[in-house]
Amino acid sequence: xxxxxxxxxxxxxxxxxxxxxxxxxxxxxxxxxxxxxxxxxxxxxxxxxxxxxxxxxxxxxxxxxxxxxxxxxxxxxxxxxxxxxxxxxxxxxxxxxxxxxxxxxxxxxxxxxxxxxxxxxxxxxxxxxxxxxxxxxxxxxxxxxxxxxxxxxxxxxxxxxxxxxxxxxxxxxxxxxxxxxxxxxxxxxxxxxxxxxxxxxxxxxxxxxxxxxxxxxxxxxxxxxxxxxxxxxxxxxxxxxxxxxxxxxxxxxxxxxxxxxxxxxxxxxxxxxxxxxxxxxxxxxxxxxxxxxxxxxxxxxxxxxxxxxxxxxxxxxxxxxxxxx
Amino acid sequence: xxxxxxxxxxxxxxxxxxxxxxxxxxxxxxxxxxxxxxxxxxxxxxxxxxxxxxxxxxxxxxxxxxxxxxxxxxxxxxxxxxxxxxxxxxxxxxxxxxxxxxxxxxxxxxxxxxxxxxx
Numbered sequence: 001x002x003x004x005x006x007x008x009x010x011x012x013x014x015x016x017x018x019x020x021x022x023x024x025x026x027x028x029x030x031x032x033x034x035x036x037x038x039x040x041x042x043x044x045x046x047x048x049x050x051x052x053x054x055x056x057x058x059x060x061x062x063x064x065x066x067x068x069x070x071x072x073x074x075x076x077x078x079x080x081x082x083x084x085x086x087x088x089x090x091x092x093x094x095x096x097x098x099x100x101x102x103x104x105x106x107x108x109x110x111x112x113x114x115x116x117x118x119x120x121x122x123x124x125x126x127x128x129x130x131x132x133x134x135x136x137x138x139x140x141x142x143x144x145x146x147x148x149x150x151x152x153x154x155x156x157x158x159x160x161x162x163x164x165x166x167x168x169x170x171x172x173x174x175x176x177x178x179x180x181x182x183x184x185x186x187x188x189x190x191x192x193x194x195x196x197x198x199x200x201x202x203x204x205x206x207x208x209x210x211x212x213x214x215x216x217x218x219x220x221x222x223x224x225x226x227x228x229x230x231x232x233x234x235x236x237x238x239x240x241x242x243x244x245x246x247x248x249x250x251x252x253x254x255x256x257x258x259x260x261x262x263x264x265x266x267x268x269x270x271x272x273x274x275x276x277x278x279x280x281x282x283x284x285x286x287x288x289x290x291x292x293x294x295x296x297x298x299x300x301x302x303x304x305x306x307x308x309x310x311x312x313x314x315x316x317x318x319x320x321x322x323x324x325x
Numbered sequence: 326x327x328x329x330x331x332x333x334x335x336x337x338x339x340x341x342x343x344x345x346x347x348x349x350x351x352x353x354x355x356x357x358x359x360x361x362x363x364x365x366x367x368x369x370x371x372x373x374x375x376x377x378x379x380x381x382x383x384x385x386x387x388x389x390x391x392x393x394x395x396x397x398x399x400x401x402x403x404x405x406x407x408x409x410x411x412x413x414x415x416x417x418x419x420x421x422x423x424x425x426x427x428x429x430x431x432x433x434x435x436x437x438x439x440x441x442x443x444x
Contacts, residue, residue, distance in 0.1 A: 010368075015341060030361075037364055045381040047381055047383070060408060064412055065357075067415075069353070075422060092431045093348065096347065099347070100348035111340070132393075132394065135394075144391070171413060231381070231383065233401070235405050311409075312408075
């Protein structure tokens with residue numbers, strides 16, 4: 001009953017986020033949507049996924065959207081783009097909306113009509129049945145999800161960290177638009193200087209944050225190190241640590257050398273993340289030395305946590321604080 | 326009310342995300358609908374067999390009482406990939422705004438056609 005209420009609220013907030021004209025409100029609705037989906041995961045007994053969604057999907061994604069909106073507004077205040085299209089585009093989109101609504105309704109109908117509602121579970125032995133029976137004796141982890149993504153399916157983890165690295169590179173590369181910019185940015189924007197760090201510096205005061213940093217850091221490291229015993233792990237703890245760096249950079253923007261250190265750390269961590277599962281799990285040594293299992297789990301969780309922290313904070317720093325390079 | 330469970334709602338959410346992608350003029354709305362699409366897939370996999378009487382896959386509990394841990398491990402990965410895709414999308418949006426000065430798909434397309442015509 002409660003789960004059904006949350007699912008319906010989920011649908012409501014998704015539709016509201018798309019209908020809303022004011023973009024900031026739409027982004028907040030999206031954040032609430034992520035939070036509600038995190039609660040739905042809790043109902044379905046998935047605490048790891050709920051933590052990941054709450055920290056990464058609900059918090060960091062909302063921050064990224066709000067920073068994007070602020071950047072766009074500050075650009076709009078400061079520039080004089082000459083060729084504007086003055087016409088109203090509502091007529092363009094009217095027939096698109098009719099077709100899109102028909103397509104979406106048709107898709108809903110087809111999905112519900114041809115979905116195998118009465119499918120039975122697969123009768124033979126499955127991988128998840130093997131995992132459920134043997135994860136404690138094989139890997140030494142009490143958290144089955146950690147055992148899967150660190151030991152049984154460590155290929156997925158390697159490629160996922162590679163994807164994060166590639167997205168950092170993409171954000172850095174795609175934010176070089178000085179030579180292609182068509183906006184004539186005022187060289188002396190005297191009238192209303194809205195720069196990102198000026199506005200933020202007025203709002204956030206330092207002493208309160210200095211009180212908070214140790215607790216958030218402690219919580220982040222606890223989540224990383226205890227990922228094999230309780231819900232948590234490298235990804236969730238890494239995102240918590242990244243939120244500390246994001247707060248730090250929003251209250252006091254630093255110079256380039258921090259970003260350089262983060263880049264080097266991230267690439268080094270990625271190299272170690274490739275080497276460690278290959279040398280321990282995939283090569284078969286974990287059968288020869290089973291007492292190293294727990295140490296391997298903790299070490300790999302720490303590496304993943306540091307890498308995810310570096311990756312997310314690099315994305316935020318590069319994206320929020322560099323107008324053009 | 327039996328049919329309001331995670332699978333059906335995630336199917337409807339997927340179609341809501343598709344509608345948003347096809348029918349909205351604003352670029353930020355398109356990026357929001359991509360995130361709704363990704364969230365619907367994750368909700369589908371987590372709520373697949375609807376076993377809410379079993380226990381989370383942590384600790385020394387008998388395997389018959391444990392929820393399937395395999396989709397959960399894969400969906401954690403999917404969430405992190407979703408946010409990296411969102412970050413790249415928003416960077417592309419800022420670049421597009423620098424290029425065309427508008428957040429409307431149709432106006433940006435017309436400007437692009439004009440630029441191509443003017444050479």
